[in-house]
Each structure stands twice: as structure tokens, then as C-alpha cells.
Amino acid sequence: MSDTDDVLRELASLPTIASPRVSPDGETIALYYDVTGRNELHLLDPSDGSLNQLSDGEVPRSVRAGFEWDPTGDRIFYHRDDDGDEQHDVWAMSLDGESEPVVETDGQTHLFDVGEDGETLLFGSTRDGQMNLYRHDLPSGETGKLTDYERAAGSGHLSPAGDRIAYSTNETDAYENSDVYVADADGSNPRNLRIGETGAEARPVDWGPKGDRLLVSDNATDLGRSGIVDLAEGVDDATVTWFGGDEFEESPSHFLEDGARFVASRTRGAVTVPVVYDVETSESRELEFPAGVASVADGRLGDDRLLAYRTTSSRRPELVAYDLASDATETVLDAEYGPFAPDDFVEPETVSFASDGVPETPARAVDHDPSEEFEIDGLLFDSGRRPSPLIVNPHGGPRHHDMRRFSYRVQFLLSRGYSVLQVNYRGSTGRGREFVEELYDDWGGAEQGDVATGAEHVLDEYDWLDEDRVVVYGGSYGGYSANWQLVQYPGLYDAGIAWVGVSDLFDMYENTMPHFRTELMVKNLGEPDANEALYRERSPVTHVANLDAPLLIVHGVNDPRVPVSQARILRDALADAGFEEGVDYEYEELGEEGHGSGDIDQKIRSLELLDDFLDRRIGAERTAVASLDD
Numbered sequence: 001m002s003d004t005d006d007v008l009r010e011l012a013s014l015p016t017i018a019s020p021r022v023s024p025d026g027e028t029i030a031l032y033y034d035v036t037g038r039n040e041l042h043l044l045d046p047s048d049g050s051l052n053q054l055s056d057g058e059v060p061r062s063v064r065a066g067f068e069w070d071p072t073g074d075r076i077f078y079h080r081d082d083d084g085d086e087q088h089d090v091w092a093m094s095l096d097g098e099s100e101p102v103v104e105t106d107g108q109t110h111l112f113d114v115g116e117d118g119e120t121l122l123f124g125s126t127r128d129g130q131m132n133l134y135r136h137d138l139p140s141g142e143t144g145k146l147t148d149y150e151r152a153a154g155s156g157h158l159s160p161a162g163d164r165i166a167y168s169t170n171e172t173d174a175y176e177n178s179d180v181y182v183a184d185a186d187g188s189n190p191r192n193l194r195i196g197e198t199g200a201e202a203r204p205v206d207w208g209p210k211g212d213r214l215l216v217s218d219n220a221t222d223l224g225r226s227g228i229v230d231l232a233e234g235v236d237d238a239t240v241t242w243f244g245g246d247e248f249e250e251s252p253s254h255f256l257e258d259g260a261r262f263v264a265s266r267t268r269g270a271v272t273v274p275v276v277y278d279v280e281t282s283e284s285r286e287l288e289f290p291a292g293v294a295s296v297a298d299g300r301l302g303d304d305r306l307l308a309y310r311t312t313s314s315r316r317p318e319l320v321a322y323d324l325a326s327d328a329t330e331t332v333l334d335a336e337y338g339p340f341a342p343d344d345f346v347e348p349e350t351v352s353f354a355s356d357g358v359p360e361t362p363a364r365a366v367d368h369d370p371s372e373e374f375e376i377d378g379l380l381f382d383s384g385r386r387p388s389p390l391i392v393n394p395h396g397g398p399r400h401h402d403m404r405r406f407s408y409r410v411q412f413l414l415s416r417g418y419s420v421l422q423v424n425y426r427g428s429t430g431r432g433r434e435f436v437e438e439l440y441d442d443w444g445g446a447e448q449g450d451v452a453t454g455a456e457h458v459l460d461e462y463d464w465l466d467e468d469r470v471v472v473y474g475g476s477y478g479g480y481s482a483n484w485q486l487v488q489y490p491g492l493y494d495a496g497i498a499w500v501g502v503s504d505l506f507d508m509y510e511n512t513m514p515h516f517r518t519e520l521m522v523k524n525l526g527e528p529d530a531n532e533a534l535y536r537e538r539s540p541v542t543h544v545a546n547l548d549a550p551l552l553i554v555h556g557v558n559d560p561r562v563p564v565s566q567a568r569i570l571r572d573a574l575a576d577a578g579f580e581e582g583v584d585y586e587y588e589e590l591g592e593e594g595h596g597s598g599d600i601d602q603k604i605r606s607l608e609l610l611d612d613f614l615d616r617r618i619g620a621e622r623t624a625v626a627s628l629d630d
Contacts, residue, residue, distance in 0.1 A: 022299030084594025112156035131515035146187030152515035166204035196220035226252035314345035348379035357446025371446035389469035396476030417620030425450035444538035475499035483540035490548035503570035556593035
């Protein structure tokens with residue numbers, strides 16, 4: 001194969017592993033996998049690596065909600081939606097592929113937990129407006145509402161005996177706050193455990209096997225840490241033992257089977273590695289994985305090993321069995337490379353630069369005074385072309401950060417001759433609560449200055465980058481960043497791509513999901529009535545007249561997170577400002593798709609849109625892919 005179009009199709013067709021979960025008896029792994037061309041539930045036999053497809057089109061195309069095993073191991077509870085709209089119902093699928101509805105209700109539904117008695121489901125739903133907790137009794141089919149908070153309630157967990165629930169919400173005046181609550185099984189007698197401090201974020205993560213301990217996360221000391229709440233003497237006399245949070249950002253995952261140890265994730269820059277803590281001694285042990293992203297799934301395999309997921313920027317995701325006694329790993333589901341070889345893919349270089357949020361490029365939309373100076377890190381992927389166009393690729397979230405994990409989109413851009421820069425701007429995760437909160441009340445401010453400063457830095461430091469061919473491309477909040485970069489720093493960019501991006505903050509507040517309205521928009525920017533000037537000033541659509549480079553706008557019509565109205569408002573504002581569609585901007589709506597899709601055909605289509613736009617607007621000399629040119 002030497003046709004460069006084959007690179008596009010083959011990269012988009014590489015199957016993706018998601019949400020692996022070990023069965024209660026440790027003999028089977030259930031996972032989402034799109035090897036058929038569509039995301040489907042599969043069963044994996046870890047003893048021989050054999051796969052059995054379980055679903056046939058019933059599960060969501062894009063995996064934004066996982067699934068849970070029934071404690072008997074005889075069936076799986078999963079979510080259904082309608083073409084990516086995320087308004088999930090809960091269904092049960094037997095291991096012979098037969099499905100039946102369990103919870104059908106209005107609004108978005110998110111399954112949190114299944115009781116160990118196999119008779120109870122704990123889920124969150126927006127059917128009454130805000131996201132709150134509900135309990136569904138499987139034998140009777142009855143559903144009861146457990147919480148009724150103005151702020152979203154989430155992170156729900158049933159105790160092993162089924163007599164209590166743990167969850168998180170916020171009843172304080174500090175909007176950024178999150179507290180851990182324990183209530184009786186029917187939602188009565190809710191008690192705030194009052195761990196951490198007001199203004200910090202604490203959440204329950206897992207019950208201990210005896211129900212007398214609760215694993216929690218907290219960032220009261222800035223860096224994320226794990227805690228174990230001892231409930232043996234009752235909620236009112238509960239005590240907390242803290243683990244980690246002194247050097248690296250950490251997030252607890254789950255207790256191991258005996259409750260004497262638990263697993264957490266430790267972030268070191270762009271690397272995430274699992275850590276096992278001893279509950280009694282507080283000693284920690286990093287598991288041995290390549291520099292990338294690794295995580296441990298809940299449960300144990302039947303041979304007393306852990307199931308782990310691992311990937312790097314150049315190594316495709318795979319599942320391995322991890323032996324805690326020897327640190328040895330054995331692959332249970334190989335990474336899929338198709339016609340490629342691992343050496344075809346590129347590992348990034350870490351770049352670091354000082355930024356006060358004010359780049360040298362003049363600001364056209366909003367002038368800013370310098371903010372606190374931070375050392376900002378990023379990842380630079382070199383396509384090998386000389387000269388090379390640069391694609392600046394800010395991450396979404398914004399509560400997220402770019403890590404050394406495989407991205408078919410990034411590797412595709414590299415194959416086309418574009419180098420890629422990812423910047424972990426202020427507001428990104430991985431560096432503690434205070435760094436995240438730098439973004440509060442300042443969308444379109446210093447964090448966008450960090451992105452532009454990162455682009456300036458690499459253009460200055462690497463003379464093989466072509467400063468006349470610089471593109472900004474992002475999705476979701478990264479799409480907001482792409483829109484904002486183009487109107488704030490038009491002198492820096494020669495083209496832009498906004499994928500499911502935010503353009504109008506007022507409309508985003510009105511039309512996003514209820515829990516996004518409070519936990520994203522208001523938490524980050526305040527109420528629009530009280531902060532009208534900020535909402536208007538930091539909306540890219542306010543400043544469309546500054547656009548000075550071609551823009552591609554792409555959006556899924558069923559997106560509940562960033563509604564398609566965001567794209568339509570931007571399109572109409574550009575037209576009203578005198579910009580010509582097809583010349584100054586291009587517009588694509590994707591039917592049967594929400595906030596992204598896992599369908600192979602839709603991945604191919606998205607890469608074709610991206611490829612065609614960049615080829616016409618920027619152009620680059622494609623790189624050879626050795627394994628396809630042999």
C-alpha cells in the first residue's frame with residue numbers, strides 16, 4: 001500500500017478499547033470495542049484472548065457512560081441513547097446478547113452503582129431538572145428519588161450491605177466547593193462528612209468491603225490526594241487518614257479486594273501511573289509501566305492479577321494482566337496496529353516556557369494586564385518535514401490536560417506533514433486545585449495567552465517550523481480556544497478549526513445540560529445575570545469582525561454538552577458581519593452525532609473534512625509511512 005489516502009482510512013479504522021471491567025468471578029472481561037466499525041460490548045476471555053461480540057448496535061456510538069456487571073455475573077447493565085444525545089436509559093443485557101429496558105425516563109441518566117444484592121440500581125438523572133440521585137428496585141420495578149439539591153449530586157455509591165449511600169454535592173455559598181455525604185438507603189438522614197475544607201472538592205470513590213470505610217478524593221491542600229474515612233464508630237465520629245498529595249497530583253480509584261490496599265492514579269507531568277497504597281502503613285508503590293497513561297480496572301482476574309490498560313503517544317492501547325508479586329505483565333488484549341508498525345508513530349518532546357498570560361502577539365478582542373507567571377508545559381510532535389506547518393491543538397474540558405497517550409488524530413496530522421503543539425495552559429488538571437482555579441472568571445484570558453505564548457515559543461525555538469503556516473484546531477473547550485485564538489490573536493494564525501466548539505456563552509448557559517450549567521458555566525464564570533459583561537466580552541461571537549483567517553466550523557446536531565446552536569450562532573454572526581461562506585469560513589453539521597462519535601465511518605468522515613480543509617487552506621508535504629510504503 002502506497003496510496004496516502006490509505007493512511008487516513010487505516011488510522012481511523014484502528015479499533016479502540018474503552019471501559020474494561022472484570023466480571024465478579026474474575027473469569028471474563030467486558031469492554032467496549034469498535035473492531036466491527038461501531039462501538040459494541042464485547043466479552044474477552046483473558047486466558048486465551050478470544051473476543052465475543054455481545055451487543056449489536058444497542059450501545060451508544062460514543063462512550064461517555066460506562067456499564068456495570070450484575071453481581072451474579074449473568075448480565076450487564078448499560079446505557080442507551082439516541083444518536084449521541086446522551087439522554088441515556090438503562091438496559092440490561094444477558095451474556096447471550098438479549099436486552100431488556102430497566103430504567104426509562106426523561107433527561108439524562110447515568111448509572112452509578114449496582115447493589116451487591118443484585119436488586120438495586122443507584123443512578124443520577126436530570127428528569128426533574130438538576131442531576132440528582134435515584135434508586136431503582138429491580139424486583140418491583142419501582143424508582144424513588146433520593147436527593148433533591150439545587151446543585152448537581154453525583155459520584156453515587158451503594159454500601160456493601162445496601163443500607164447507605166455516599167455521594168457528593170454542594171450546599172455552601174462557595175460555588176467551587178464539593179462535599180461528601182452519607183445517607184440512609186432511602187436518601188433520608190443525609191450527613192456531610194465535612195472532610196477537607198470549604199472551597200475544596202471532595203468526592204466519595206469506593207466503599208470498603210465491610211462498609212466501615214469510605215475511600216474519598218480531596219484537594220484541600222491543593223494537590224489531589226486520597227483519603228480513607230473510618231466510619232466504624234458512626235458518621236458523627238468519623239476520622240480521616242490522608243494519603244499522597246504532597247508531591248504529585250493523585251486521584252483514588254478503588255479498594256483492592258481485601259480492603260487492605262487501594263489503587264490511585266498519580267500524575268507526573270504528561271504521564272499517569274497507577275499507585276497501590278497499603279491502608280495500614282500508608283506506604284505507596286508505583287506500578288511499572290512505560291511513560292504514558294496507565295490505569296487499573298476494578299476487580300481482579302481469576303488468577304489474582306490486576307487488569308490494567310496502558311498506552312503511550314506512539315503505542316496503541318492494550319490490556320494487560322499485572323502481577324503485583326513480580327511486577328510482571330502479560331498481554332490479554334493486544335494493541336491493534338493494522339498495517340502500521342509502532343515505529344510509524346511519533347513520540348512528543350516536552351516543551352516548557354514562562355507565561356504571564358500576555359503573549360507578544362497583539363490582542364484584538366480584549367486587552368489584559370499580565371497575570372501571575374507560570375512555567376507552562378506542553379507536548380511538541382515533530383512531523384519530520386522541513387519546513388513544517390504547525391497545528392496548535394488546545395485540549396478540551398477545560399478540566400483536562402494533554403498526556404502521553406495515543407491519538408489517531410494527532411498521528412494522522414503528523415502523517416500529513418503537520419507538526420502538532422499541545423499546551424497544558426493554566427486551568428489544566430494535573431497541577432492542583434489552585435492551578436485549575438486560575439481559569440475561574442477568566443475564560444478567554446490568561447489561559448488563552450498561555451496557548452498563544454506556547455505557539456510563539458516553539459516558533460522562536462525551532463527554525464524548522466513555518467511561521468507562515470500556523471493553524472489552531474480544537475474540540476469542545478478546545479473549540480472555544482480555537483474560536484477565541486482567531487479573534488483575539490488573529491496575527492498569529494493562518495487558519496482555524498473549531499470542532500463542537502463554544503462561541504456564545506449566554507447560549508451555552510441556556511442550552512447545555514442542567515449539571516453543566518451549574519458545575520461548568522456558573523462554577524467557572526458565575527451567573528450570566530450578575531456577570532453579563534464577562535459573558536459578552538469572552539464570547540468569541542462578540543468579536544467575529546476580528547477574524548482574519550479561514551475557519552472551519554464542525555458540529556454534531558445531537559450534541560447535548562455544547563449544543564449545535566453554538567455553531568449556528570457563529571455561522572450567522574459571520575454572515576451578518578459580511579464574511580462569505582465557502583471563502584472566509586466553512587460550515588459542516590454532522591447528523592446522527594453528538595459530542596463526537598466512535599463509529600469508524602464517522603471517524604473517517606471527520607478526518608476527511610480535516611484533511612481537505614488543511615490541504616486547501618494550508619498545504620503540507622505528506623510524510624512517508626514506512627510500513628505502508630514497503
